[in-house]
Amino acid sequence: VWYHKPIIDEELLRSLPNLKIVSSAGVGIDHLDLKLLSRFGVKVSNTPFIVSTDTADLGMALMLASARRLVEGYQMAVSPDTEYFPANWLGVEVSGATLGIVGMGTIGYKVAQRARAFEMKILYHNRNQRNKEEESAVGAVYCEKIDDLLQRSDFVMLAVTLTPQTHKLIGKRELELMKPTATLINISRGLVVDQDALTEALQNKVIRAAALDVTYPEPLPRDHPLLKMRNVIITPHIGSATEDTRRVMVQDMAESIEAALAGRPVPYQVA
Amino acid sequence: LRDKIQAIYLWWHKPVIDQELLQSLPNLKVIANSGVGMDHLDLKLIAAFGVKMANVPHAVSSSTADTGMALLLASARRLIEGCRVAVSPNMEYCEADFLGVRVTRATLGIIGMGRIGYKIALRARAFEMKILYHNRTRRKEQEEQLVGATYCGKLESLLQQSDFVMVVVSLTPQTHKLIGKREMELMKPTATLINISRGAVVDQAALVRALQDGVIRAAALDVTYPEPLPRSNHPLLKLKNVIVTPHLGIKTEKATRMITEEAVENILAALHGLPIPSEVLPS
Numbered sequence: 001v002w003y004h005k006p007i008i009d010e011e012l013l014r015s016l017p018n019l020k021i022v023s024s025a026g027v028g029i030d031h032l033d034l035k036l037l038s039r040f041g042v043k044v045s046n047t048p049f050i051v052s053t054d055t056a057d058l059g060m061a062l063m064l065a066s067a068r069r070l071v072e073g074y075q076m077a078v079s080p081d082t083e084y085f086p087a088n089w090l091g092v093e094v095s096g097a098t099l100g101i102v103g104m105g106t107i108g109y110k111v112a113q114r115a116r117a118f119e120m121k122i123l124y125h126n127r128n129q130r131n132k133e134e135e136s137a138v139g140a141v142y143c144e145k146i147d148d149l150l151q152r153s154d155f156v157m158l159a160v161t162l163t164p165q166t167h168k169l170i171g172k173r174e175l176e177l178m179k180p181t182a183t184l185i186n187i188s189r190g191l192v193v194d195q196d197a198l199t200e201a202l203q204n205k206v207i208r209a210a211a212l213d214v215t216y217p218e219p220l221p222r223d224h225p226l227l228k229m230r231n232v233i234i235t236p237h238i239g240s241a242t243e244d245t246r247r248v249m250v251q252d253m254a255e256s257i258e259a260a261l262a263g264r265p266v267p268y269q270v271a
Numbered sequence: 272l273r274d275k276i277q278a279i280y281l282w283w284h285k286p287v288i289d290q291e292l293l294q295s296l297p298n299l300k301v302i303a304n305s306g307v308g309m310d311h312l313d314l315k316l317i318a319a320f321g322v323k324m325a326n327v328p329h330a331v332s333s334s335t336a337d338t339g340m341a342l343l344l345a346s347a348r349r350l351i352e353g354c355r356v357a358v359s360p361n362m363e364y365c366e367a368d369f370l371g372v373r374v375t376r377a378t379l380g381i382i383g384m385g386r387i388g389y390k391i392a393l394r395a396r397a398f399e400m401k402i403l404y405h406n407r408t409r410r411k412e413q414e415e416q417l418v419g420a421t422y423c424g425k426l427e428s429l430l431q432q433s434d435f436v437m438v439v440v441s442l443t444p445q446t447h448k449l450i451g452k453r454e455m456e457l458m459k460p461t462a463t464l465i466n467i468s469r470g471a472v473v474d475q476a477a478l479v480r481a482l483q484d485g486v487i488r489a490a491a492l493d494v495t496y497p498e499p500l501p502r503s504n505h506p507l508l509k510l511k512n513v514i515v516t517p518h519l520g521i522k523t524e525k526a527t528r529m530i531t532e533e534a535v536e537n538i539l540a541a542l543h544g545l546p547i548p549s550e551v552l553p554s
Contacts, residue, residue, distance in 0.1 A: 053375040061344035068341050068519055070352050077515040078508040082499055084416035085517040087283050095333035117397030118337065199436065219357065227358040234357040236351060242348075242373040 003237075004031045013040045021260035022254040026240060027051050029270055030189060031163040044270040045256035046098050047249045049106070051240040055159075056110035057188045063115075063155050063212035066183050067094045092154070092181065092208070095119050096205050100153030102169070103160030103188065104130055111157055112138040125149045149247065150177040155185060162189035170194065175201040183209045187239055190216030199225050201234060213239050274298055278538045280531075284311045292322045303534035304551075306521065307331050307387075309443035310469060324539035324551045328386055328524030330529035334521040336390035339347055339467045339499030342491035343395075343435055345394040346463050346514055347374045372434070372461065372488070375399050380433030382426070382449070383468065384410055391437060392418035405429045430490035432515035435465060442469035452477040463489045467520060479506045482513060493519055 003026040006012065008022055013036065014118060024032060029046055037044055065071060066093040076082055076089075098113045101108045104126040112122050115138075122140040126131075129142045143149040146169075150156060156178060160166045170184070171194035177210040178184070186193055195216060201207050209231040219235055226232050240249065252268055261264045273295055279302045285290060288302060289373040292314065304326040317324050320543060344352060353474075358370065379395045381388045384406040390512070392402050402420040404410075409422050423429040426449075430436065436458060440446045450464070451474035458464070464487055466473055475496060481487050489512040500507060507513050510526055521530065533549065541549045 053399075055371060057344065058348055060398075061341075061348050061350055064337060065345055068338060068523070070341055070345055070516060070519070071351060073519055074351050074514055077499065077517045080502050082502070082517075085499060086327060089517070090522050090524050090527065091519065093334060093523040094337045117394045118340075119333070131470045145428045170398055174313075206548075207447035209393040220358050227533075233350075233354055235353040236357045238353050238369060238371065241370050242372050244373045246370060250302065 001025065001032070008037065010036060013042065014208050019196050021266065022259055023256045024134060024191065024270075025249055025253060029163065030187060030191075032150045034270065043158070044063070045253070045260075045264055045268045046268055046270055048247045048268060049250045050245055050252060052106045054242050054245045055187055055239040056114060058213055058235070059107070059111045059157055059185060060114050062187070062213060062233060062235070063099075063157065063183070066075070066185065066209050066211040067092045067097075067155070071233055072230060080125070089259065092183075092233050097154040097157045098123060098152055099151040099157060100124070100143070102149065102156065102158050103166075105159065105161070106139070107133055107187070108157075108159035109134070111159060112140050120155075123149045123152060145173070147177055151175055151179070152180060154179065155183050155184045158188045158192055160188050160192055161255055162191055168192070168194045172197040172201070175206050178207050180205060181208050183207070186210070186212045186214055188214060190218065197227070202226075202229055203234045207218075210234075211235075213237055235257060238269070277301070277425070277542055278303065280534055280538065282307055282326055288312055289318060290316065294399075299353040301325065301538055303327070303528050303535060303546070308441060308469060309551055310471075314551065319554050322481050323547055325534070325541070325542050325549045326551050327530045327533040328492045328549055330471070330533045332386040332390050334523055335387045335467060336394060338390050338493055338516075338519050338521075339437055339439065339465060340394050341474070341519075342465050342467065342493060342514060342516065343379075343437065343463070345373060346465065346489050347372050347377075347435070348553070350513055352511065359388045372463075374435075375400070378403065378432055379435045379436040379437060380404070380429040381420075382406075382436065383437050383446075385439065385441075387438040387467075389410050389414070389418070390544075391439065393422050397461070400435075403429045403432060413491060422548065426454070430454055431459070433462055434459065435463050438464070438468045439478040440465045440468050440470055442471055442474060442491065442497045445473050448472070448474045450474065450478075455481040458487050460485060463487070463491065467493045467535075470494045472500065473508070482510050490514070492516070522525065 023045045027048045096119050098121040099125040104124040123143050124140050125143045125146045170191050211233040213235045276296050276299045282305045301323045307328050318385040377398045381404040383405040403423050404420050405426050474540050491514040492518045520524045
């Protein structure tokens with residue numbers, strides 16, 4: 001399965017009696033009905049490890065691009081109307097700012113490792129607290145309550161898995177808890193954010209800006225207000241889109257498929 | 272009014288400090304520059320009038336290093352192009368083969384390992400990048416070890432091995448057109464050039480040709496010559512594999528505040544006859 005296609009539903013599964021495995025590209029499996037697949041005796045695999053560093057890299061890229069207004073700046077630099085660069089055209093500083101990571105799994109932790117080198121103060125919210133060595137290696141402070149993280153952060157980065165618990169995790173209430181100077185970065189899934197609430201929050205300057213590699217749906221309808229806002233950066237779900245990573249992903253998927261067809265234990269199988 | 276002026280705080284090269292201005296301000300004691308680049312100033316001339324000169328090296332380094340990393344990541348992951356795809360009215364489906372190049376564990380060659388270059392190395396290290404550097408003088412061993420940086424005595428060696436080449440030198444007669452046709456041909460065809468120093472450090476015409484011919488993969492330029500580039504169809508404004516930004520270097524609220532604070536500190540020291548913290552002497 002690549003980019004959620006084909007859609008795996010009951011109809012498809014009934015029409016493929018000899019289907020042994022569905023191998024999904026990437027780590028997220030929120031688009032698959034695991035119970036349904038299990039009923040049909042079909043195994044599921046993903047590519048859990050290889051995507052982490054590229055996704056963390058993209059999270060950092062989006063944070064920096066949004067803070068320093070890179071896309072707007074580029075547009076100014078190449079616009080036929082630009083005569084000079086205004087002296088009072090400013091972004092916000094990343095170095096020394098506070099980053100709140102929501103979801104400190106493999107990807108979230110790699111973001112923390114990178115952000116620390118920018119002398120950022122790191123807060124995190126997670127289902128479970130990480131151990132002391134892991135925390136002190138990146139200087140991360142646990143926020144048991146997400147509200148605490150939201151109120152103190154200059155940048156809020158979402159790196160959770162999409163589950164029923166994280167669906168619309170960030171809504172109107174959460175956005176209002178954030179600083180008006182804060183930036184929201186989403187590298188998890190579009191549905192983790194209440195998109196309508198986000199649109200309204202950005203329009204009313206409840207938060208400063210947003211940078212989204214993921215939306216719901218993908219792509220957004222062409223008349224969506226998020227596409228027109230100056231303080232929003234949207235990228236087309238390129239979290240794992242590097243040549244090196246894609247090559248390994250496909251190799252991993254092939255490995256899982258071969259094992260399933262040979263009746264061997266399946267690497268990267270999703271329980 | 273002319274007789275009262277004792278200090279000038281220079282903002283983005285204005286006012287222009289020339290003989291005429293210096294002659295018209297008999298009581299001028301100090302000029303504080305709002306950045307670290309001094310290439311727009313005639314230091315010998317200023318010294319000849321007995322005027323002290325200061326810049327603000329501490330306030331600028333983190334912001335500029337951040338800009339360098341922002342450009343490196345944006346270019347590698349094709350952020351600007353991706354953004355265009357994501358918001359374009361014609362784009363209903365995004366290409367499954369929209370690919371960039373990986374940053375983590377790639378090789379970064381830093382040309383100019385001063386304060387800013389070193390801060391870049393600190394940041395790049397967190398991305399597990401292999402760091403090479405070329406500098407007038409070699410850094411101390413501990414400093415190298417802290418960022419895992421390997422000294423390249425020859426610029427050629429750095430250029431041949433790097434996936435990303437970051438130019439962070441001051442503009443001097445020696446660094447003018449430091450990166451030209453020859454240097455770009457030494458770079459890998461998969462490599463990216465990032466310039467956060469001064470436009471004139473790169474041979475711009477040679478860069479255009481190198482990008483058009485695929486001699487290097489891409490470029491990201493926060494600085495050009497001139498700034499801004501002339502609007503009439505300049506190739507750098509149109510190439511898909513080029514990001515140009517409007518000299519973002521230190522353009523954050525925090526940095527501009529820190530710069531002004533540092534400049535004022537220098538000005539006050541000069542006016543009170545005290546040693547100037549960041550004095551710049553003509554070399």
